[in-house]
Amino acid sequence: MGVPSIVTTLWVFSLLSNTYFFSPVGALNEEGAALLSFKASIREDPEGSLANWNSSDLDPCSWNGITCREGEVVSISLPKSKLLGSLPSSLGSLPSLRHINLRNSRLQGGLPPGVFAARGLQSLVLSGNSLSGPLPPEIGKLSYLQNLDLSDNSLNDSIPIALFQCKRLKSLDISHNNFTNSLPIGLGSNLAGLQKLDLSYNRLNGSIPSDIGSLSSLQGTVDLSHNLFSGAIPASLGNLPEKVYIDLTYNNLSGPIPQNGALVNRGPTAFIGNPGLCGTPLKNPCSSGTPASSPSTLPSLPKNHPPPASEANNSQKSNHRGLSRSAVIAIVMSDVVAIGLMAVAFFCCYRMAVSSSGEEEGGKSDTGSNGGKKCACFRKDESEKQSENVEQFDLIPLDHRVHYNLDELLKASAFVLGKSEIGFMYKVVLEDGLILAVRRLGEGGSQRFKEFQTEAEAIAKVRHPNIVALRAYYWSIEEKLLIYDYIPNGTLSAAIHGKGGNAHFSPLSWDARLKIMKGIAKGLAFLHEFSPKKYVHGDLKPNNVLLDMKMEACISDFGLGRLANIAGESPTMQSTEKPQNQISDVAVSPIMSSALSYQAPEAFSTLKPSQKWDVYSYGVILLELISGRSPVVLMDNSEMDLVRWVQFCIDERKPLLDVLDPFLAKEPEKEDQIITVLKIALACVQFNPEKRPPMRHVSDTLERSTTRS
Incomplete structure (x- = not known):
């Protein structure tokens, strides 16, 4: 009985010893390993942005573009890095990650749902890439998200209603993509803190949801231009702050332009490219009954313009028309x-x-009283x-x-x-x-x-x-x-x-x-x-x-x-x-x-x-x-x-x-x-x-x- 026990004990000791001596003493932590999987998904790094991402380090906190707080990764920021590759799901495994900024690179493929497992994410900026496919509904899990910029990509399909679960959003920019179908109801009622909204240059259709008028925190421009929105302009848009500029250009909107609140005193440039619209400030009166001409497929000038300039301009210039060449x-x-x-x-x-x-140092120099x-x-x-x-x-x-x-x-x-x-x-x-x-x-x-x-x-x-x-x-x-x-x-x-x-x-x-x-x-x-x-x-x-x-x-x-x-x-x-x-x-x-x-x-x-x-x-x-x-x-x-x-x-x-x-x-x-x-x-x-x-x-x-x- 004694011998086998001794043999067994020695074998276990030998196994444990081998494990101890052959394991690296300073192995890279789990967050570093997750980031290395991102590096592995990058096929080209012309700027050398990831050159110092090495497995021999104890942690990734000294790596280019990485910011840590108390030893945990809180930010990945590599804008304009020209990285060619894709996004791995492993980024979602970083428990303290708050910010991702990979704008203006060459990222391809879809947005993996696993990325949105980083529940503490506050800012996600992926604009100016070549991302495609739908926006995963898992984005609704980001309850702390404040800034979402996915502009200038090739994302498509519908905007998921789950996006409206990100109730802390302050800036939403998904312009210059291929999003289609109608805009879900609930944007205004769920994203009350939204300060920036840019949905331009997509293929969104249907009517403009009336609850957008509830976005009382908006600033700057609400850009809904260059889409396929149809129907009437909801009068509720006038409830937006009066300093907000509402850009509705180049859609299929029709009917009279409401004259209330933020829609009052807007120039025609906010409405051009909608042949079916009528009323102030356009020249097309609603009572005319004349069918609007279809928009040209060729590049053309905006259809509406400012009223004629003051006749004083003409009188000021007429005085100079008689000047001869001599x-x-x-x-x-x-x-x-x-x-x-x-x-x-x-x-x-x-x-x-x-x-x-230099004549004389005495009385000939010109000096003033001081x-x-x-x-x-x-x-x-x-x-x-x-x-x-x-x-x-x-x-x-x-x-x-x-x-x-x-x-x-x-x-x-x-x-x-x-x-x-x-x-x-x-x-x-x-x-x-x-x-x-x-x-x-x-x-x-x-x-x-x-x-x-x-x-x-x-x-x-x-x-x-x-x-x-x-x-x-x-x-x-x-x-x-x-x-x-x-x-x-x-x-x-x-x-x-x-x-x-x-x-x-x-x-x-x-x-x-x-x-x-x-x-x-x-x-x-x-x-x-x-x-x-x-x-x-x-x-x-x-x-x-x-x-x-x-x-x-x-x-x-x-x-x-x-x-x-x-x-x-x-x-x-x-x-x-x-x-x-x-x-x-x-x-x-x-x-x-x-x-x-x-x-x-x-x-x-x-x-x-x-x-x-x-x-x-x-x-x-x-x-x-x-x-x-x-x-x-x-x-x-x-x-x-x-x-x-x-x-x-x-x-x-x-x-x-x-x-x-x-x-x-x-x-x-x-x-x-x-x-x-x-x-x-x-x-x-x-x-x-x-x-x-x-x-x-x-x-x-x-x-x-x-x-x-």
Whole structure:
């Protein structure tokens, strides 16, 4: 009995010992093993995103894209990683997983139901992949889910009613897929906390559920566009918050448009592409009884458009139609000569200032009451006396990064860039190579220095990447100068239409134009909503939108009219700035009324600018970027402003190609984006200011609708 017992004990000991010694001491934990199964499902990893996912580690917390909390995986974030492969069910076995972000990769196949076993998931972002198949009903198990973004895939079949069990959802974006059938009832009653809803570009049909009107927390845009929804627009949509923009474009909706709540005062751009709709704000009256024409299968312009512009526009432009070719040439030549003389005067004065500063250290230097040197380059006749109540200042910096002084400015090389009613603009190159843009406000007699100082300091506080910064200023009885950052790539006007005599003009690509559009929108939205005083620009046009080295848009001349008025220039609201602002060559627009075409219709009947003026001007700029045309279009022997010309093309049912810049016709893959921007532009140029969207909404819509990254 003893021997067998000993043998058995030794055998068991040997077995246990072998197991101990041949097992790895620091084996990867279960979460790491689950993630390695994901790596195994990836066939291509061109960016090396998973290169440090190794089985030799104790846990995956140091791996690229993995975030842990208390040793447990809570986030997988590998956006834009270009991973080619599929999603494994094993991701659902991570018990503490809260966030998955695998957007803009190349994931294929279906959504495995096992992924939704991660019950604590709060954010699931898989947009911009090639996922297909249905959305599994197991998604209803994610009771903590707040953000679901499955946009830009090929998911299909019905939207499962189980989705409405995710009652904590705040953002739902399933746009640009192939979802079909009707939208289940219960969206509004179950997802009361929803703040973002985008169902656009699918094949959803049937009627729009009336309970969507119960989504009282929605913000921004409710996008139901580019589907197959039919029937009437439910009046309950008017119960949505009034600031919400409801996009119902390109469906099969019919009947009268309800006029209540959030549906009141909406422009026609919210309803285009639904031939069966009638009533305000469309031109199709409900009482007409005329059957609507079927929509064309070819790309075309939106069927509806803003009401005609003010007749004041016509009267403003008619004064310029009689200009002959010789008159235009004379104007051009006189401006060229005047600017050339100013350049010579600037250079000579600068030389005099430099030489006089070295004559004697005693009494011959020009100093003011506080010892600061006068700006001799722009000095008046010595016989003129200064007003006793005017303080004389040196260069006043408005930014701590300003390290140059007036003396360095005087010694700099200066080149005339352009001229307007407000004054000349110079390119100034300091001895250390720094380049500045200096605007001379002239020799106004008003001496409201304190008011000027307060206004300049307020303007200088506006800091945004898409707004040209005011860095310093100079004030004296004889001269007022504004010093800005120098923006090297010229004006947007030159980028759209080229500069005179430039044989190497290259039209902007659509992506470049879209980038510029977004930059202007962000800058204006900042001015309107987030700047210290919620400013208005009041004179936005391509000549004062500058482009930097990366072709980012920079809005210039903000606050210029106010400063010039204080300085005594009393400029008109519509400055006739020539197209050469900043780097472009001296030239005069051949159509003298073009600057007025960017002004909102109401600008001709009231002197107080509003943010709605800027929205209109921005809309005209969008149309100019889309069409490549000047703001005044020549038709036979007459002129028509760009807004009315686009309206004319819509009325005549002309194809989209007739409106597009011919260069953009080479990019047919951008058609959807172009149509989206055209819709935004038409909303901005509504005749009624109250129907124009705020710039913050315009910027958000432009970013959301055209960016899938």
